Amino acid sequence: xxxxxxxxxxxxxxxxxxxxxxxxxxxxxxxxxxxxxxxxxxxxxxxxxxxxxxxxxxxxxxxxxxxxxxxxxxxxxxxxxxxxxxxxxxxxxxxxxxxxxxxxxxxxxxxx
Numbered sequence: 001x002x003x004x005x006x007x008x009x010x011x012x013x014x015x016x017x018x019x020x021x022x023x024x025x026x027x028x029x030x031x032x033x034x035x036x037x038x039x040x041x042x043x044x045x046x047x048x049x050x051x052x053x054x055x056x057x058x059x060x061x062x063x064x065x066x067x068x069x070x071x072x073x074x075x076x077x078x079x080x081x082x083x084x085x086x087x088x089x090x091x092x093x094x095x096x097x098x099x100x101x102x103x104x105x106x107x108x109x110x111x112x
Contacts, residue, residue, distance in 0.1 A: 049107040049109075050106065050107050050108065051106050051107060053103075056099075056102065056103050056106055056107075057099075059102075059106075060099055060102050060103075063075050063076060063078075063079060063082065069098075069099070070096040070097060070098055070099075071096060071097040071102065072095065072096055073086055073095060073096075076097065082097075082102075085105070088105070089101050089102065089104075089105035091104070
């Protein structure tokens with residue numbers, strides 16, 4: 001199944017912004033003991049991924065214009081939600097989004 005460029009833009013714009021904001025809020029709140037306890041409870045009942053692996057792969061491949069297996073800031077610039085939250089999604093701060101970082105941001109999980 002192929003998706004149009006407009007669909008990919010809609011797919012990435014709002015959800016990625018919301019997901020990345022939630023990821024940031026979760027990371028900031030994990031310093032307190034209560035947050036740590038609720039975090040470990042959340043680990044036991046981890047929510048199902050929001051997007052299927054195939055959908056994420058297709059979106060990632062669409063953004064990865066030069067097919068090097070990572071999304072640069074320049075490649076993400078055309079996708080408002082991803083560009084706006086690029087730094088939050090770039091967990092290893094290498095100025096690229098790996099597939100794992102992209103998936104983690106889109107599905108509200110911390111990259112491993």
